[in-house]
Amino acid sequence: MALRHFGAAAAVAVTFGMAASPALAVTEIQWWHAMTGANNDVIVKLANDFNASQSDYKVVPTYKGSYPDTMNAGIAAFRAGNAPHIMQVFEVGTATMMAATGAVKPVYKLMAETGEKFDPKAYLPAITGYYSTSKGEMLSFPFNSSSTVTWINLDALKKAGIAEPPKTWPEVFEDAKKLKAAGYTTCGFSGSWVTWVNLEQLSAWHNVPLSTKANGLDGFDTVLEFNGPLQVKHLENLVELQKDKTYDYAGRTNTGEGRFTSGECPIYLSSSSLFANIKAQAKFAFTAAPMPYYPDVKGAPQNSIIGGASLWIMGGKSADEYKGVAKFLTFLSDTDRQVYIHKASGYLPITKAAYEKAKAEGFYKDQPYLETPLLELTNKEPTENSRGLRLGNMVQLRDVWSEEIEQALAGKKTAKQALDAAVERGNTMLRQFEKTAVK
Amino acid sequence: MQKQAIFQSKLLPYALVAPQLAIVLIFFYWPAAQAVIQSFLLQDAFGLSTSFVWFENYIELLKDPAYFEAIVRTFFFSFAIAILSLSFALLLAVMADKPLRGSTLYRTLLIWPYAVAPPVVGVLWIFMLHPSLGVLSRYLRAGGIDWNPLLDGNQAALLVILAAAWKQISYNFLFFLAGLQSIPKSVLEAAAIDGARPMRRFWTVTFPLLSPTIFFLLVVNIVYAFFDTFGIIDTMTRGGPGTSTVTLVYKVYTDGLLGGNLGSSAAQSVILMVLVIVLTGIQFRFVERKVTY
Numbered sequence: 001m002a003l004r005h006f007g008a009a010a011a012v013a014v015t016f017g018m019a020a021s022p023a024l025a026v027t028e029i030q031w032w033h034a035m036t037g038a039n040n041d042v043i044v045k046l047a048n049d050f051n052a053s054q055s056d057y058k059v060v061p062t063y064k065g066s067y068p069d070t071m072n073a074g075i076a077a078f079r080a081g082n083a084p085h086i087m088q089v090f091e092v093g094t095a096t097m098m099a100a101t102g103a104v105k106p107v108y109k110l111m112a113e114t115g116e117k118f119d120p121k122a123y124l125p126a127i128t129g130y131y132s133t134s135k136g137e138m139l140s141f142p143f144n145s146s147s148t149v150t151w152i153n154l155d156a157l158k159k160a161g162i163a164e165p166p167k168t169w170p171e172v173f174e175d176a177k178k179l180k181a182a183g184y185t186t187c188g189f190s191g192s193w194v195t196w197v198n199l200e201q202l203s204a205w206h207n208v209p210l211s212t213k214a215n216g217l218d219g220f221d222t223v224l225e226f227n228g229p230l231q232v233k234h235l236e237n238l239v240e241l242q243k244d245k246t247y248d249y250a251g252r253t254n255t256g257e258g259r260f261t262s263g264e265c266p267i268y269l270s271s272s273s274l275f276a277n278i279k280a281q282a283k284f285a286f287t288a289a290p291m292p293y294y295p296d297v298k299g300a301p302q303n304s305i306i307g308g309a310s311l312w313i314m315g316g317k318s319a320d321e322y323k324g325v326a327k328f329l330t331f332l333s334d335t336d337r338q339v340y341i342h343k344a345s346g347y348l349p350i351t352k353a354a355y356e357k358a359k360a361e362g363f364y365k366d367q368p369y370l371e372t373p374l375l376e377l378t379n380k381e382p383t384e385n386s387r388g389l390r391l392g393n394m395v396q397l398r399d400v401w402s403e404e405i406e407q408a409l410a411g412k413k414t415a416k417q418a419l420d421a422a423v424e425r426g427n428t429m430l431r432q433f434e435k436t437a438v439k
Numbered sequence: 440m441q442k443q444a445i446f447q448s449k450l451l452p453y454a455l456v457a458p459q460l461a462i463v464l465i466f467f468y469w470p471a472a473q474a475v476i477q478s479f480l481l482q483d484a485f486g487l488s489t490s491f492v493w494f495e496n497y498i499e500l501l502k503d504p505a506y507f508e509a510i511v512r513t514f515f516f517s518f519a520i521a522i523l524s525l526s527f528a529l530l531l532a533v534m535a536d537k538p539l540r541g542s543t544l545y546r547t548l549l550i551w552p553y554a555v556a557p558p559v560v561g562v563l564w565i566f567m568l569h570p571s572l573g574v575l576s577r578y579l580r581a582g583g584i585d586w587n588p589l590l591d592g593n594q595a596a597l598l599v600i601l602a603a604a605w606k607q608i609s610y611n612f613l614f615f616l617a618g619l620q621s622i623p624k625s626v627l628e629a630a631a632i633d634g635a636r637p638m639r640r641f642w643t644v645t646f647p648l649l650s651p652t653i654f655f656l657l658v659v660n661i662v663y664a665f666f667d668t669f670g671i672i673d674t675m676t677r678g679g680p681g682t683s684t685v686t687l688v689y690k691v692y693t694d695g696l697l698g699g700n701l702g703s704s705a706a707q708s709v710i711l712m713v714l715v716i717v718l719t720g721i722q723f724r725f726v727e728r729k730v731t732y
Contacts, residue, residue: 403682432703
């Protein structure tokens with residue numbers, strides 16, 4: 001008896017204690033992300049600064065592994081009924097997240113419902129367009145954005161007697177041959193993310209569609225059509241140059257980046273976010289040039305599309321929690337904070353004001369190559385071929401496309417056959433996605 | 440009669456097997472049943488929309504030529520890995536079974552690789568044979584071989600098979616060594632007195648007496664190659680180049696987790712489960728007859 005009374009008393013004490021304690025009244029906001037190294041430090045600092053700036057909410061960042069790992073963890077957690085509030089999802093997961101009506105809370109709705117001040121026009125359209133509906137409603141909040149640039153080893157160029165970085169693809173091929181003759185025998189030029197660079201960005205940069213319905217932005221019934229003359233011609237060029245290693249394939253993801261920083265490949269197309277690694281490791285003078293283009297394509301270059309990730313707000317949370325999330329997004333949009341993120345991580349600022357401020361501070365004077373991706377993104381008013389992509393199953397689509405490109409580079413298929421097969425296999429997967437998404 | 444006398448209570452034997460049964464139920468039958476149910480459903484990644492589609496997932500699979508290629512490839516990989524690792528392990532075990540100075544050291548060193556996790560094996564081999572990082576690749580290229588497993592499918596397959604076989608050698612070695620040591624010396628001595636040379640003694644005496652071990656290892660190795668090579672493939676090739684290292688297990692992973700196509704992924708797991716059950720059944724039914732216990 002005595003023990004039971006004690007238990008009841010303890011329970012009462014605990015209950016009251018909880019209500020009374022200010023520390024426990026704080027609403028926790030879970031933020032799952034995929035950032036490592038210096039960028040993880042940025043995330044932790046942002047969360048700490050936010051938590052110090054007010055006392056009602058506490059943002060708790062958790063590292064969940066690579067981009068696909070984080071997304072899978074979030075999906076599994078949602079199925080189990082304990083999804084985080086904020087989930088960082090890479091750009092290729094956009095269609096999957098968007099199709100999950102009910103699982104996610106679109107940012108524009110969140111901001112309206114919580115009454116948080118929110119002006120969609122303050123953001124750079126080249127970046128937010130990727131994460132918005134065709135009506136311009138922001139679905140997810142862009143967090144870290146980058147674009148494809150051509151990283152150039154300036155010392156190597158000097159050694160090969162090349163005066164300035166190449167601007168067009170024919171110049172890249174020409175320079176790579178010269179570099180090969182100058183001693184870079186195993187790799188004249190190469191690149192990461194083979195499909196992102198050589199299909200997705202190539203198409204946008206030349207204002208050619210990757211798939212119908214504005215690359216999927218206008219509907220899941222989009223059909224791939226990147227087996228056109230431009231893409232085939234480009235792949236044919238790569239296949240031809242692969243034979244003597246003027247071009248040397250460096251894998252499907254970014255595992256080949258060490259080939260640039262080590263000095264093996266003097267011209268390397270990859271994400272602008274490679275900057276932090278290059279700065280830390282490269283023992284040569286470097287710069288980032290805009291992506292090359294084919295001068296015989298009318299209107300090229302158009303504008304590039306972004307890569308990176310955005311923050312998705314998961315559905316089914318309480319009004320109070322959403323209030324905290326909305327406050328946090330406002331906190332992130334602050335101009336000074338955007339400038340800080342831009343400088344610390346090398347990712348792009350997402351608001352116009354932050355871009356202007358970085359410019360005014362002379363940030364790009366010493367490091368003009370940090371402005372290159374922004375200049376590419378804003379080069380021209382985006383068309384329906386260059387606003388962005390929204391294809392379901394994109395992670396696996398990229399694998400399938402890579403498989404076919406590899407077949408072509410290995411000489412097992414012609415460039416045309418490979419891209420035809422990539423389109424056909426990809427369309428089968430898109431129809432599969434459409435079946436599960438629409439219902 | 441005597442067996443019954445050991446257990447006084449009728450419940451005790453059930454209580455004793457209960458923990459094991461619970462583990463099998465929770466970790467095998469339950470997920471297996473879920474996979475069977477899932478394989479009849481069409482569902483999006485988040486589980487928001489579900490429809491029952493009967494055998495559509497299976498039909499889609501059987502219509503897909505890539506799936507048949509994966510089946511053939513998996514069988515080829517399994518046999519290649521089993522044969523390679525079994526023969527090397529047997530060779531090493533026979534060597535280590537000889538009275539040598541420091542044989543304990545050799546044995547320990549040979550058993551070590553078993554403690555290495557499959558993804559680590561993958562990374563180790565990448566450091567040796569990656570086209571631009573690999574130490575050995577440089578020699579291969581100097582020797583005039585165009586070594587590039589990033590683009591050459593056969594080379595990538597070879598790389599996976601070598602790494603997977605290498606990892607399994609230790610395990611096989613351990614069993615072979617134990618098997619060899621349990622062969623009575625008198626039988627071998629009798630054969631020696633009859634004038635049989637070492638090679639002949641091995642093939643006519645040692646090998647048949649080892650057959651239960653070989654049979655057991657064959658089953659284990661094939662199951663290993665079917666499932667446990669996943670970590671190696673994921674770290675080394677991620678299924679590429681092309682689809683030249685996509686095995687059935689790897690396809691289950693890419694379609695389910697990367698592609699979010701859970702129905703097809705579940706259907707593939709069910710087919711895989713049936714395949715392995717049939718394969719093991721065949722082995723027990725036919726191969727076991729040739730085994731001398």
